[in-house]
Amino acid sequence: MNTNSIEPSSAPFCFGDIVATVFRHKKKAALTLLSVLALGVAVILFAPRKYSSEAKLFIQIGRETVTLDPTATTGKTISLQANDRANEIMTVIDMLRSRGIAEIVVDQLGVDTVLRRGGNGETEEANLFTRVRDNTLNPAIDWIKSIDPISDREKAVITIERNLKVEAEYNSTLIAIRYQAKTPELAQLVAQAVVNAYREEHLRLYRTSGSKEFFEQQTTSLRAQLDQAMNKLREARNRMNMVSIDSRRKSLELRFNSIEETRYNTLQQLSSTQALVADIQKQIAAVPERMVSEEVTVPNSGADLLRPKLYELQVLMLKQQAKYSDDHPLLQATRKQLEKAEEMLAKVSGDRLETTQDVNPNHRSLALTLAQSESNLAALKALWSELDKQRATILAELKQLNDNELEIDQLKRESQLARTNFFRYAENLEEVRIDRELDNEHISNVIVAQQATLWQKPVSPSKALVIILTFAGALASVASLVFISEMLDKRIYTEQQLEKTLQLPVFGVIPDKRKYARVLA
Numbered sequence: 001m002n003t004n005s006i007e008p009s010s011a012p013f014c015f016g017d018i019v020a021t022v023f024r025h026k027k028k029a030a031l032t033l034l035s036v037l038a039l040g041v042a043v044i045l046f047a048p049r050k051y052s053s054e055a056k057l058f059i060q061i062g063r064e065t066v067t068l069d070p071t072a073t074t075g076k077t078i079s080l081q082a083n084d085r086a087n088e089i090m091t092v093i094d095m096l097r098s099r100g101i102a103e104i105v106v107d108q109l110g111v112d113t114v115l116r117r118g119g120n121g122e123t124e125e126a127n128l129f130t131r132v133r134d135n136t137l138n139p140a141i142d143w144i145k146s147i148d149p150i151s152d153r154e155k156a157v158i159t160i161e162r163n164l165k166v167e168a169e170y171n172s173t174l175i176a177i178r179y180q181a182k183t184p185e186l187a188q189l190v191a192q193a194v195v196n197a198y199r200e201e202h203l204r205l206y207r208t209s210g211s212k213e214f215f216e217q218q219t220t221s222l223r224a225q226l227d228q229a230m231n232k233l234r235e236a237r238n239r240m241n242m243v244s245i246d247s248r249r250k251s252l253e254l255r256f257n258s259i260e261e262t263r264y265n266t267l268q269q270l271s272s273t274q275a276l277v278a279d280i281q282k283q284i285a286a287v288p289e290r291m292v293s294e295e296v297t298v299p300n301s302g303a304d305l306l307r308p309k310l311y312e313l314q315v316l317m318l319k320q321q322a323k324y325s326d327d328h329p330l331l332q333a334t335r336k337q338l339e340k341a342e343e344m345l346a347k348v349s350g351d352r353l354e355t356t357q358d359v360n361p362n363h364r365s366l367a368l369t370l371a372q373s374e375s376n377l378a379a380l381k382a383l384w385s386e387l388d389k390q391r392a393t394i395l396a397e398l399k400q401l402n403d404n405e406l407e408i409d410q411l412k413r414e415s416q417l418a419r420t421n422f423f424r425y426a427e428n429l430e431e432v433r434i435d436r437e438l439d440n441e442h443i444s445n446v447i448v449a450q451q452a453t454l455w456q457k458p459v460s461p462s463k464a465l466v467i468i469l470t471f472a473g474a475l476a477s478v479a480s481l482v483f484i485s486e487m488l489d490k491r492i493y494t495e496q497q498l499e500k501t502l503q504l505p506v507f508g509v510i511p512d513k514r515k516y517a518r519v520l521a
Contacts (some may be wrong), residue, residue: 051458
């Protein structure tokens with residue numbers, strides 16, 4: 001018969017086996033449990049304490065939220081809309097977490113204060129953990145840090161960045177600033193320094209550097225441009241002898257309308273007068289200038305004078321008949337004269353009608369009317385000519401006025417542009433001045449809702465958490481130890497492996513109540 005220590009792999013596993021297994025390793029389990037519990041108690045009693053200080057900032061709606069910097073309004077602007085203030089709050093949080101704030105705090109408090117090497121933060125009291133750390137961990141940590149050495153200021157900055165926590169609730173404008181340090185006084189001191197540093201940086205962030213000097217320079221330059229433009233406009237008006245273009249244009253338009261109306265009336269009168277003169281001239285031509293005013297019957301003195309001439313011709317013809325023949329030329333001429341004289345005497349009556357003529361009053365009236373109409377016509381023609389001259393003068397003045405208007409309008413635009421720019425930059429300068437005064441008085445939309453607190457109760461280590469972790473670690477350590485020990489002590493063989501190893505037939509495996517099983521071959 002041959003025996004070996006084994007544990008059959010096919011044996012059923014139950015709660016009693018667990019208890020038996022733990023019982024087999026009770027000494028190691030008890031020692032491990034007591035060690036972990038002792039470690040937890042040591043952590044609670046001797047672990048270095050950390051204290052926290054909390055400050056709160058309220059970001060209200062202020063000029064930084066609803067206004068633009070004056071330099072942003074010098075050109076075209078676009079509409080900016082935001083449904084909430086999440087971006088503003090995130091900006092404040094990022095700025096509080098920034099390295100710049102940490103460096104400012106270190107520079108204000110000093111490296112020794114932040115690293116607790118004197119000053120406001122006293123050196124921590126030596127205890128078990130600190131002595132162990134100083135004797136064991138610190139040399140190793142210092143050796144690792146010596147690979148990439150950094151300055152004490154850098155260490156202080158890293159310390160602040162590591163221990164500073166900044167957060168805000170969703171849709172809240174209240175920002176909580178928490179800082180942990182090894183003494184409550186140091187935690188309060190650093191937290192308050194962070195608040196003060198950010199308030200200063202907040203004022204700097206929302207103030208454009210050099211804006212006041214820029215707007216002062218621009219305002220002075222624009223004031224000179226405005227004065228120059230106004231002087232040019234005044235000189236142009238004095239040169240043109242006008243107060244305003246509109247009044248001058250209105251005056252010229254009234255004069256031009258009056259001249260045009262007079263020209264139309266004159267043209268009508270001129271046409272009617274010309275027609276009147278032509279008609280009167282026709283009437284004068286038809287009416288005799290003189291007319292018979294009186295008729296008297298008197299003896300015809302012509303007949304009386306003609307009869308003696310007739311007698312003389314008769315006597316002459318008788319004498320010529322006595323001397324000459326009938327075909328003599330003188331006798332024939334005398335005979336013809338006698339015949340004509342007889343015919344004339346036969347035609348002349350004994351009495352004649354004697355008339356007295358005078359100027360025709362109709363002709364005279366028409367002549368007077370014609371003379372008056374011709375005078376009116378001449379006056380109208382002279383008036384028409386003068387109106388043409390005046391009209392040409394008005395049109396020339398209007399043309400000159402248009403040219404002057406262009407010049408005046410250009411000067412007005414220059415002066416208006418200079419005025420607009422001047423007042424806009426003057427308003428921006430006033431805004432910058434107000435912002436500068438508000439900054440000097442440290443007035444902003446960042447309100448300290450809660451000053452940095454002084455909490456005497458440490459926040460680390462947490463006793464409840466240490467107790468929970470101690471018990472959890474103790475149970476895990478005991479379970480792990482028992483399992484590993486059991487695995488190291490066991491050797492599991494199957495019947496086939498036993499037959500192969502022993503080179504004997506195996507009839508069965510009998511488990512032992514102790515940690516081994518006896519196998520009979």
